[in-house]
Amino acid sequence: MQCLSKIHNMENKLSEKIIGEINEHHIKPKPRWQFLLKRWVLWLFALLSVVLGGIAISIIISLFFDHDATAQVYLKQSMVRDILLTIPYFWLITLAILIGICKYAVAHTKFGYRYATIKIVGAVIVLSVLLGLVFNAFDVGQQVQDSLIENIPYYDSIVYTSKDQWSHPEKGLLGGTITKVISPQEFTLLDFHKKYWNIDMSTLDSDNTSIIKTGAIIKVIGMEKDSNTFNAQQIFPWDSNN
Numbered sequence: 383m384q385c386l387s388k389i390h391n392m393e394n395k396l397s398e399k400i401i402g403e404i405n406e407h408h409i410k411p412k413p414r415w416q417f418l419l420k421r422w423v424l425w426l427f428a429l430l431s432v433v434l435g436g437i438a439i440s441i442i443i444s445l446f447f448d449h450d451a452t453a454q455v456y457l458k459q460s461m462v463r464d465i466l467l468t469i470p471y472f473w474l475i476t477l478a479i480l481i482g483i484c485k486y487a488v489a490h491t492k493f494g495y496r497y498a499t500i501k502i503v504g505a506v507i508v509l510s511v512l513l514g515l516v517f518n519a520f521d522v523g524q525q526v527q528d529s530l531i532e533n534i535p536y537y538d539s540i541v542y543t544s545k546d547q548w549s550h551p552e553k554g555l556l557g558g559t560i561t562k563v564i565s566p567q568e569f570t571l572l573d574f575h576k577k578y579w580n581i582d583m584s585t586l587d588s589d590n591t592s593i594i595k596t597g598a599i600i601k602v603i604g605m606e607k608d609s610n611t612f613n614a615q616q617i618f619p620w621d622s623n624n
Contacts, residue, residue, distance in 0.1 A: 439514025
């Protein structure tokens with residue numbers, strides 16, 4: 383009985399101490415709306431991470447299919463070097479970060495503790511891939527990629543695209559937009575590094591001049607004559623698979 387009485391007294395003292403601490407520091411219970419808001423914010427972050435992950439997957443897919451086999455023949459790079467250049471490291475790292483954010487958000491929701499990390503990560507990857515395939519069907523990845531190249535300084539230096547492949551006039555490859563048709567044998571081209579070139583078509587191997595129109599984006603195979611002149615041997619539209 384004495385033992386029970388001591389325990390009871392200790393419990394009373396502990397309760398009084400806790401109540402004293404609450405009164406001293408003016409501690410008040412958090413309203414329910416704050417817990418609900420936190421829960422919704424966490425799920426919003428999780429959902430946003432999956433959507434952004436889907437966009438990242440879509441960009442990775444577009445970069446993979448952006449590789450130009452024709453340019454590879456002229457660049458004469460080893461297959462290993464070519465593979466290493468075309469791996470979208472930036473977007474793979476971005477995807478890993480988004481998966482980590484989503485995993486953290488889900489794990490801190492009301493019932494998130496019930497799910498193992500591997501299940502959360504696996505679910506995020508599957509959802510991102512499925513969403514990425516849907517986005518890719520609507521060309522979202524390419525549109526985002528083009529927008530980033532146009533608006534984010536130095537972005538084009540961290541990804542390797544077919545535009546990089548067709549920016550080697552010293553190796554006979556040049557791509558860009560036709561800005562002015564000067565004559566039936568000459569036009570001006572603005573390449574992907576914002577440099578203007580005079581394209582000489584007098585050495586053209588085939589009669590493919592129908593695509594030479596102001597505003598057209600093209601690929602040119604030929605020879606660099608000087609720092610501003612390029613002798614064209616073959617010309618293709620940019621979306622050509624040749």
